[in-house]
Amino acid sequence: MDQIFVKPEKCMGCRSCEIACAVQHAKDKNLFAAVLQTPPPMKRLFVEASDNVRMPVVCRHCEDAPCLNACLSGCLYRDQKGFVRRHKERCIGCWSCIMACPFGVVSRDPDKHIAVKCDRCHKLDTPACVAACPTRALVLVEAGNLSKEKRRKIVLSESP
Amino acid sequence: MRYVIIGGSIAGISAAKAIRTKDSHAAVTVISGEPFGQYYRPLIPMLISGRKNESDILYPEDPLHAEGINRVVGSAIRVDTNTREVLLASGDRISYDRLLIATGGVALKPRIPGLDSTKAAFPLRNVIHAQKLRQHAASAASAVVIGGGLVGIKAALALREAGRPEGKAPMDVAVVEMLPEILNGRLDHDGAAAIRAAVEERGVDIHRNEQVKRLLSGSNGRSKVRLGSGGTVDADLIVVAAGVRPNIAFLRGSGIKTRRGVLVDETLLTNIPDVYAAGDVAEGVELLSGKRAVSGLWTNAQEMGRLAGLNMAGGNATYPGFLAVMNASEIAGIPFVSAGTIDTAGRGFDVAIGRENGKYWKLVKKGDFLVGVVLVGDISRAGLYVNLIKNRIPLKRDHDKVMRRMASYAQLQA
Ligand SMILES: Cc1cc2nc3c(=O)[nH]c(=O)nc-3n(C[C@H](O)[C@H](O)[C@H](O)COP(=O)(O)OP(=O)(O)OC[C@H]3O[C@@H](n4cnc5c(N)ncnc54)[C@H](O)[C@@H]3O)c2cc1C
Numbered sequence: 337m338d339q340i341f342v343k344p345e346k347c348m349g350c351r352s353c354e355i356a357c358a359v360q361h362a363k364d365k366n367l368f369a370a371v372l373q374t375p376p377p378m379k380r381l382f383v384e385a386s387d388n389v390r391m392p393v394v395c396r397h398c399e400d401a402p403c404l405n406a407c408l409s410g411c412l413y414r415d416q417k418g419f420v421r422r423h424k425e426r427c428i429g430c431w432s433c434i435m436a437c438p439f440g441v442v443s444r445d446p447d448k449h450i451a452v453k454c455d456r457c458h459k460l461d462t463p464a465c466v467a468a469c470p471t472r473a474l475v476l477v478e479a480g481n482l483s484k485e486k487r488r489k490i491v492l493s494e495s496p
Numbered sequence: 497m498r499y500v501i502i503g504g505s506i507a508g509i510s511a512a513k514a515i516r517t518k519d520s521h522a523a524v525t526v527i528s529g530e531p532f533g534q535y536y537r538p539l540i541p542m543l544i545s546g547r548k549n550e551s552d553i554l555y556p557e558d559p560l561h562a563e564g565i566n567r568v569v570g571s572a573i574r575v576d577t578n579t580r581e582v583l584l585a586s587g588d589r590i591s592y593d594r595l596l597i598a599t600g601g602v603a604l605k606p607r608i609p610g611l612d613s614t615k616a617a618f619p620l621r622n623v624i625h626a627q628k629l630r631q632h633a634a635s636a637a638s639a640v641v642i643g644g645g646l647v648g649i650k651a652a653l654a655l656r657e658a659g660r661p662e663g664k665a666p667m668d669v670a671v672v673e674m675l676p677e678i679l680n681g682r683l684d685h686d687g688a689a690a691i692r693a694a695v696e697e698r699g700v701d702i703h704r705n706e707q708v709k710r711l712l713s714g715s716n717g718r719s720k721v722r723l724g725s726g727g728t729v730d731a732d733l734i735v736v737a738a739g740v741r742p743n744i745a746f747l748r749g750s751g752i753k754t755r756r757g758v759l760v761d762e763t764l765l766t767n768i769p770d771v772y773a774a775g776d777v778a779e780g781v782e783l784l785s786g787k788r789a790v791s792g793l794w795t796n797a798q799e800m801g802r803l804a805g806l807n808m809a810g811g812n813a814t815y816p817g818f819l820a821v822m823n824a825s826e827i828a829g830i831p832f833v834s835a836g837t838i839d840t841a842g843r844g845f846d847v848a849i850g851r852e853n854g855k856y857w858k859l860v861k862k863g864d865f866l867v868g869v870v871l872v873g874d875i876s877r878a879g880l881y882v883n884l885i886k887n888r889i890p891l892k893r894d895h896d897k898v899m900r901r902m903a904s905y906a907q908l909q910a
Binding site: 449 | 506542552556795835875876877882883904907909
């Protein structure tokens with residue numbers, strides 16, 4: 337499974353990724369329509385800034401995914417690419433996934449009363465957030481069957 | 497190796513799937529007491545409200561069939577741990593090398609005069625109960641729910657919504673709760689009070705500090721219940737939601753040790769070699785108190801089932817224990833999450849509370865550890881807090897942010 341890697345030291349906190357994510361999940365996938373959409377489209381990742389860190393926090397599609405384990409309605413599932421996705425119509429808004437996600441990246445759609453999470457832009461080659469990041473703080477690593485450690489090395493060896 | 501699992505719900509299914517991950521050839525048999533099939537138990541109130549029908553609550557694809565797991569519909573009535581056999585009500589015997597007991601819970605039946613003889617009282621634990629309630633709801637003009645826990649409140653709201661023949665008003669629904677507040681043990685006082693107000697807003701009458709004393713059969717087929725305080729409430733239909741107890745009656749004489757539930761160690765093994773238990777039937781250890789307890793929660797049953805399965809198939813994983821409170825839900829439009837120690841009155845915890853625009857949160861700390869969280873109205877990032885509690889992660893410089901409900905993943909990593 338391809339993975340999104342986050343390099344906090346490169347993040348400027350510009351939130352381009354958040355905007356791109358929301359637009360990608362809007363009815364019409366362009367910024368102008370997305371801004372006018374009511375209710376507004378929801379982003380699936382969050383740029384967090386504290387005293388000494390800035391970073392986009394994004395769904396890891398964990399191998400042993402707590403959200404998927406906790407789902408009690410058959411909504412969350414792992415697709416063929418390995419991404420943890422929703423059968424939207426099955427979500428009953430029990431919020432077990434929100435309770436379970438240690439990254440805090442599953443949210444509640446207050447209008448539809450269903451859970452919202454990253455779908456890794458499964459129809460795109462490059463996820464919208466990665467494509468939008470101007471500093472390459474978000475990078476896509478084609479994992480293939482490389483070990484986690486090797487993948488990390490690849491990320492680290494990328495020129496700054 | 498022959499693995500046998502009694503009970504085909506979330507604990508049993510998780511165990512079967514876990515066994516498969518370690519042993520792709522073993523014969524795995526799940527004995528399921530429910531002919532209906534593999535379904536999501538927490539969805540059954542939606543059969544009553546009409547928001548879902550039977551096919552909607554089934555697993556999207558049969559989780560057992562997909563894994564080549566054998567499913568036998570039947571009821572285990574005895575376990576012989578000497579000959580290693582499970583006896584079914586049909587008379588069939590099933591031999592095992594390793595056994596999992598995952599029989600979950602059954603509704604408690606309070607001793608109330610008249611309850612045994614009425615044909616219009618049901619618990620809400622399985623799909624058949626929900627179907628019966630749905631059927632009666634079509635013609636009943638009133639319902640009383642005995643017990644104001646999560647199941648009782650969900651049942652009450654579902655009955656209020658229940659599909660009615662054209663032009664018929666929703667039925668009168670009352671909840672009778674013995675204690676001073678509903679959702680006891682699942683939410684703290686203020687959180688529960690907020691939910692109660694929203695439930696009442698939806699037309700459910702809630703009687704607190706009150707008991708159902710007896711059932712009265714009234715004139716023209718209409719029934720009532722007599723309350724402890726003396727009054728009566730119309731009750732064409734009754735939902736018995738007074739709690740659940742582990743399903744262990746069939747283990748009598750098996751030598752498998754039980755107390756409230758089946759006693760298990762940290763590997764989910766019982767006192768008998770090769771016999772494990774998981775889910776609502778198991779009596780394990782509560783993580784924060786270190787005391788023995790029965791969980792009653794889906795997420796815990798899933799975890800226990802999987803771990804038991806791994807260990808049955810030769811693993812050696814240990815279970816640190818479950819949180820007795822680990823609830824997420826949305827009731828009458830109000831989302832909430834609660835976990836860990838939530839009742840803190842006079843118990844020497846550091847407690848931080850916030851209120852804003854009808855939203856409410858409470859964070860509970862002991863020493864360097866977050867031990868409790870209640871989020872009502874705004875549940876964003878609940879998992880950050882629950883993770884700190886469940887995995888006993890000490891708070892560092894982030895104390896302050898966490899206790900002000902401003903935890904962020906970035907902050908916790910820093
Ligand atoms: C209405 C409702 C709503 C709920 N909502 C939530 C929620 O929001 N969050 C949450 O965490 N939990 C919730 N729960 C609780 C959750 O459903 C249980 O914790 C969970 O189902 C326990 O799983 P289990 O596999 O241990 O047992 P169970 O689901 O109880 O399943 C046990 C199975 O074993 C079978 N069985 C029993 N005895 C025998 C026998 N002798 N032979 C063969 N089969 C047998 C039973 O028929 C049953 O199918 C809810 C429960 C209900 C009823």
